[in-house]
Amino acid sequence: KKTRLQDTLRIGSIPADGIGKEVVPAAQLVVEAVGVPVKWISLDAGFEYFQRHGVALPQSTVDTLINSCDGALFGAVSSPSHRVEGYSSPIVALRKKLDLFANIRPVISSPHVPRSLPGINCVIVRENTECLYVKEEQLTTTASGHKVATATRRISQEASARIAKVAFDIAVQRAREFKRPGKVTIVHKANVLPITDGLFRETVLAVSKESAYKDIIVEEQLVDSCVYRTFIDPQSFDVLVAPNMYGDIISDGAAAVVGGLGLVPSANSGNNFVVAEPVHGSAPDIAGLNIANPIATIRAAGLMLQQLGHDKAARAIEAGIQESLRRGQTTKDLGGSESTHSAAEKIASHAVA
Amino acid sequence: KKTRLQDTLRIGSIPADGIGKEVVPAAQLVVEAVGVPVKWISLDAGFEYFQRHGVALPQSTVDTLINSCDGALFGAVSSPSHRVEGYSSPIVALRKKLDLFANIRPVISSPHVPRSLPGINCVIVRENTECLYVKEEQLTTTASGHKVATATRRISQEASARIAKVAFDIAVQRAREFKRPGKVTIVHKANVLPITDGLFRETVLAVSKESAYKDIIVEEQLVDSCVYRTFIDPQSFDVLVAPNMYGDIISDGAAAVVGGLGLVPSANSGNNFVVAEPVHGSAPDIAGLNIANPIATIRAAGLMLQQLGHDKAARAIEAGIQESLRRGQTTKDLGGSESTHSAAEKIASHAVA
Ligand SMILES: CC(C)[C@H](C(=O)O)[C@@H](O)C(=O)O
Ligand SMILES: CC(C)[C@H](C(=O)O)[C@@H](O)C(=O)O
Numbered sequence: 001k002k003t004r005l006q007d008t009l010r011i012g013s014i015p016a017d018g019i020g021k022e023v024v025p026a027a028q029l030v031v032e033a034v035g036v037p038v039k040w041i042s043l044d045a046g047f048e049y050f051q052r053h054g055v056a057l058p059q060s061t062v063d064t065l066i067n068s069c070d071g072a073l074f075g076a077v078s079s080p081s082h083r084v085e086g087y088s089s090p091i092v093a094l095r096k097k098l099d100l101f102a103n104i105r106p107v108i109s110s111p112h113v114p115r116s117l118p119g120i121n122c123v124i125v126r127e128n129t130e131c132l133y134v135k136e137e138q139l140t141t142t143a144s145g146h147k148v149a150t151a152t153r154r155i156s157q158e159a160s161a162r163i164a165k166v167a168f169d170i171a172v173q174r175a176r177e178f179k180r181p182g183k184v185t186i187v188h189k190a191n192v193l194p195i196t197d198g199l200f201r202e203t204v205l206a207v208s209k210e211s212a213y214k215d216i217i218v219e220e221q222l223v224d225s226c227v228y229r230t231f232i233d234p235q236s237f238d239v240l241v242a243p244n245m246y247g248d249i250i251s252d253g254a255a256a257v258v259g260g261l262g263l264v265p266s267a268n269s270g271n272n273f274v275v276a277e278p279v280h281g282s283a284p285d286i287a288g289l290n291i292a293n294p295i296a297t298i299r300a301a302g303l304m305l306q307q308l309g310h311d312k313a314a315r316a317i318e319a320g321i322q323e324s325l326r327r328g329q330t331t332k333d334l335g336g337s338e339s340t341h342s343a344a345e346k347i348a349s350h351a352v353a
Numbered sequence: 354k355k356t357r358l359q360d361t362l363r364i365g366s367i368p369a370d371g372i373g374k375e376v377v378p379a380a381q382l383v384v385e386a387v388g389v390p391v392k393w394i395s396l397d398a399g400f401e402y403f404q405r406h407g408v409a410l411p412q413s414t415v416d417t418l419i420n421s422c423d424g425a426l427f428g429a430v431s432s433p434s435h436r437v438e439g440y441s442s443p444i445v446a447l448r449k450k451l452d453l454f455a456n457i458r459p460v461i462s463s464p465h466v467p468r469s470l471p472g473i474n475c476v477i478v479r480e481n482t483e484c485l486y487v488k489e490e491q492l493t494t495t496a497s498g499h500k501v502a503t504a505t506r507r508i509s510q511e512a513s514a515r516i517a518k519v520a521f522d523i524a525v526q527r528a529r530e531f532k533r534p535g536k537v538t539i540v541h542k543a544n545v546l547p548i549t550d551g552l553f554r555e556t557v558l559a560v561s562k563e564s565a566y567k568d569i570i571v572e573e574q575l576v577d578s579c580v581y582r583t584f585i586d587p588q589s590f591d592v593l594v595a596p597n598m599y600g601d602i603i604s605d606g607a608a609a610v611v612g613g614l615g616l617v618p619s620a621n622s623g624n625n626f627v628v629a630e631p632v633h634g635s636a637p638d639i640a641g642l643n644i645a646n647p648i649a650t651i652r653a654a655g656l657m658l659q660q661l662g663h664d665k666a667a668r669a670i671e672a673g674i675q676e677s678l679r680r681g682q683t684t685k686d687l688g689g690s691e692s693t694h695s696a697a698e699k700i701a702s703h704a705v706a
Contacts, residue, residue, distance in 0.1 A: 079544035081573055083551045089544060115585075132506065137548030147510040149552040153485065157500040189598070191432035191442060195490030198436045199502040220434055224605040225634070227580055231609035232468075245542070249602055252577040256584035281578070 008037040009308060012065050012072030012275075016046030016090065018282025019292035019340075020075020026294035026344035027073060027301040030320065033348035034313040036305060041069060045090040047078035047282075057090035062097050065273070071304050074268075074277035075297065078284060088135065091268075091277065095128045100268035100275055101159060102166040103128040104303070105251050107234075112325040113259035113334055120258055122237035123174070125167040126247025127200075128268055130154045133244045155196040155243060160203035166269075167204075167241035168213040174238065175215065183217040184208065187226045187242035187250060200243050227253050251279050262293030262333050265300035267307060274307045276300035290339045293331040295321055298347060320351025361390040362661060365418050365425030365628075369399030369443065371635025372645035372693075373428020379647035379697035380426060380654040383673065386701035387666040389658060394422060398443040400431035400635075410443035415450050418626070424657050427621075427630035428650065431637060441488065444621075444630065448481045453621035453628055454512060455519040456481040457656070458604050460587075465678040466612035466687055473611055475590035476527070478520040479600025480553075481621055483507045486597045508549040508596060513556035519622075520557070520594035521566040527591065528568065536570040537561065540579050540595035540603060553596050580606050604632050615646030615686050618653035620660060627660045629653035643692045646684040648674055651700060673704025 011031075015024040031038055043061040050056040056077075065072055077091050094100070103126035110116045136152040167184050175182030186204045188197040201220065208218045221229060223246040229236070230253040242250060255264040261280035268275040278296030286292055298317060306314035329346040330336030338346060364384075368377040384391055396414040403409040409430075418425055430444050447453070456479035463469045489505040520537050528535030539557045541550040554573065561571045574582060576599040582589070583606040595603060608617040614633035621628040631649030639645055651670060659667035682699040683689030691699060 079575065081541070081543045081554060081575075083543070083547040088547075092545060132542075132546060135545065137546060139548050139552065147552055147556075149508045149549040151506040151508075151546055151549040153504040153506055155502045155504075188434070189601075190434045190436070192445060192488065193485060193490060193504055194436040194441075195492050196502040196504040199492065199500055201434060203500075222432065222434075224602050227602055228605040228609050228614060231584060231606065232613070248542075249577050249580055252581040253584065253606060256581050260585070261581060 005309060006037070008039050009070045010039050010041060010068055011304070012043045012061075012069040013040045014043045014045050014061065014072055015075035016282070017048050017078040018076055018284050018287035020046070020077070020282055021287075022290060022292050022340045023278060023294045023297035024073055024075040026340050027297040029344045030298045030317055030348045030351060031301050031305065034316045034351050036310050036313045043072070045077070045094070047080060047087065050087050054086065056087055057093045062094070065098065071273065071308055072275045073297070073301055073304060074275050076278065076280060076282035078282045092133055092135070094275060095268050098270055098273050098275065099129065100270040100273060101127065101129045102163055102269045103247060103266055104166070104170070104269055105254075105264060105266040105279060106303070107254040107258055107264055109258050110263065110325050112328065113263070116259035117234060117257045119235040122234070122254070123170055123239050124247055124251050124254060125163060125170060125239060125241045126251065127159055127163040127242065127244050129244070130156060130159050131244030153196055155200050157199060157203050160200045161207055164204040164207035164241060167239050168207060168210070168216055171216045171239040172213065181215060181217055183219065183238040185226070185237060185240045186218065186220040187223050187240055187246050188220065189223045189246070191222060197243070204241055223250070226250055230254055230257060255279055260293070260333055261296065262331070263295050263299070265296050265303050267300065267303040269307060274304050276304035290341060291332050292340045293333050294340050294344045295347075298344065316351045317347070320347040320349075323350035358662060359390070361392050362423045363392050363394060363421055364657070365396045365414075365422040366393045367396045367398050367414065367425055368428035369635070370401050370431040371429055371637050371640035373399070373430070373635055374640075375643060375645050375693045376631060376647045376650035377426055377428040379693050380650040382697045383651045383670055383701045383704060384654050384658065387669045387704050389663050389666045396425070398430070398447070400433060400440065403440050407439065409440055410446045415447070418451065424626065424661055425628040426650070426654055426657060427628050429631065429633060429635035431635045445486055445488070447628060448621050451623055451626050451628065452482065453623040453626060454480065454482045455516055455622045456600060456619055457519070457523070457622055458607070458617060458619040458632060459656070460607040460611055460617055462611050463616065463678050465681065466616070469612035470587060470610045472588040475587070475607070476523055476592050477600055477604050477607060478516060478523060478592060478594045479604065480512055480516040480595065480597050482597070483509060483512050484597030506549055508553050510552060510556050513553045514560055517557040517560035517594060520592050521560060521563070521569055524569045524592040525566065534568060534570055536572065536591040538579070538590060538593045539571065539573040540576050540593055540599050541573065542576045542599070544575060550596070557594055576603070579603055583607055583610060608632055613646070613686055614649065615684070616648050616652070618649050618656050620653065620656040622660060627657050629657035643694060644685055645693050646686050647693050647697045648700075651697065669704045670700070673700040673702075676703035
């Protein structure tokens with residue numbers, strides 16, 4: 001994040017699986033169109049790579065990111081539901097290895113998207129390193145031959161405090177930008193999990209007391225009713241802060257009310273690095289058909305550029321997206337007839353400053 | 354469940370907190386109107402009771418339910434988000450103490466409810482005894498003075514198999530009733546939790562192979578995309594089977610798309626007992642105002658009667674609800690002007706066979 005604007009950015013490109021291989025190139029095309037000097041560094045990861053090479057996230061990918069990249073753009077990873085010996089999600093591993101502790105997911109309405117509810121503008125700030133994602137699981141067999149599996153859910157004060165700060169900083173910045181009071185909604189289930197979610201809640205509340213955040217309204221919402229509220233009254237959210245898995249789940253709900261997963265980006269951010277990715281998955285059913293909606297990944301690239309100091313380019317990209325949406329130059333999922341590639345080209349053409 | 358139809362049912366009435374104290378009497382009124390002989394046995398539980406007596410679920414309530422009741426109707430329980438020393442949710446405790454392992458939540462569209470999407474008719478079958486609800490939590494402080502909390506998530510083959518059987522039995526019965534193929538959707542997150550959710554998934558798939566279930570279609574859906582699909586395509590669900598917390602979360606999403614939590618009931622069922630309750634909470638903001646929607650609880654009473662063999666009465670109650678909805682004789686949340694009590698009276702008047 002310490003690059004100068006004129007420096008060439010070195011960005012890892014990790015398409016990974018399925019439509020990742022189509023939407024990442026589409027986003028690259030748009031980034032180039034807005035004139036940001038980028039050197040793309042192609043990196044391997046994913047389930048398909050695992051099937052060929054026995055490893056989902058090669059050490060060389062991690063090393064290159066750490067040693068030679070300013071940021072990265074990730075596509076999507078296939079999720080086999082059956083347990084595959086030796087396989088585990090490379091994006092989850094990447095978040096942990098690079099300590100990308102904040103998963104930032106802006107969710108906004110699109111006036112020209114049929115299924116989008118109006119007036120939604122919120123940011124989900126998802127803790128990205130712990131909760132059930134520590135993946136400490138065990139299988140035992142009882143005397144009577146029955147299997148019992150356990151998983152550890154871990155919530156630490158440290159991780160909760162740093163994600164809270166990210167959320168409140170975003171709320172402060174948005175309050176300034178939108179010239180209205182900021183609000184942070186703490187998502188938890190402390191009525192059932194008073195120790196773990198209790199710690200998350202208390203820690204976020206403690207951060208909210210810091211003087212820098214004194215104008216930010218704080219509220220809390222149980223995760224189940226948060227999903228409910230996402231459908232009934234999503235306009236009432238500003239910034240949401242959530243433990244890892246609740247954040248995962250509420251993001252998908254939020255994507256649904258703004259018109260679909262094809263639109264929602266995320267930035268996995270640490271103190272020194274950002275890996276941007278769409279919220280959607282690898283969509284094996286439409287992979288290879290050049291029909292996937294590239295917008296989520298293009299927006300992800302915009303988030304990345306913004307975090308790397310290229311605010312103007314990021315704004316140009318979003319303006320390009322808005323213009324394409326307005327003109328209906330969209331892929332099939334949004335009712336249009338563009339291909340992945342041509343949709344990106346249209347956005348690129350509207351995005352040039 | 355072994356009562357004869359002419360026997361007087363002995364039903365525990367546990368209004369508990371907030372609007373529970375209004376919607377339970379409303380449901381009792383309707384049960385009486387359909388002519389089921391019931392002796393109601395008032396029982397204590399809840400946060401308000403805890404505040405007065407230091408215990409949320411008195412042993413006498415549990416004993417009376419076990420020794421002298423055929424079933425029970427539960428209202429709602431207040432959920433303080435802050436940790437209250439000595440308090441823990443009485444409904445979660447009740448589910449465990451009476452081994453009410455299946456939480457059955459039918460979700461149907463209402464043609465006359467403004468916010469209801471059309472064509473939804475599914476049943477969420479939520480495992481009710483384990484997952485994070487085992488409430489095994491620990492707090493430790495690290496050498497550097499930071500707090501770390503952990504919770505255990507437990508998934509057993511035994512509990513997964515018995516909940517799977519409930520789901521498949523319901524799917525078989527619905528396939529017969531609706532004269533179309535049945536389908537069970539397994540909700541999990543085995544891509545991140547291959548051991549715990551992997552065990553749930555494998556166990557449900559093993560049950561699906563039983564010959565009685567050979568005509569039932571089986572599919573799976575990651576919990577995050579399940580929430581997404583609930584908003585985008587809820588009509589495509591038939592029976593969903595989910596571990597405890599996923600079931601909790603997806604129920605609220607499903608309630609949102611059929612017009613609100615005021616409409617969705619649940620039955621906590623074990624081998625010998627049923628505690629029915631609305632899916633909604635105690636709604637402290639409207640408690641005491643006689644404006645809460647009683648339909649979820651009236652439907653819960655119907656589910657209970659059905660499980661106790663009073664199918665005809667259960668159908669009469671649902672017909673009464675449909676008629677009230679059709680006439681707009683609803684509470685404020687659905688756009689009507691009835692009170693809790695008068696809404697129940699209207700339903701009762703339409704429900705008489
Ligand atoms: C692919 C999967 C591991 C991932 C997650 O659960 O975090 C995805 O659902 C997401 O939201 O980024
Ligand atoms: C009140 C709470 C403990 C409960 C749960 O989480 O099970 C509620 O949300 C429900 O769905 O019945």
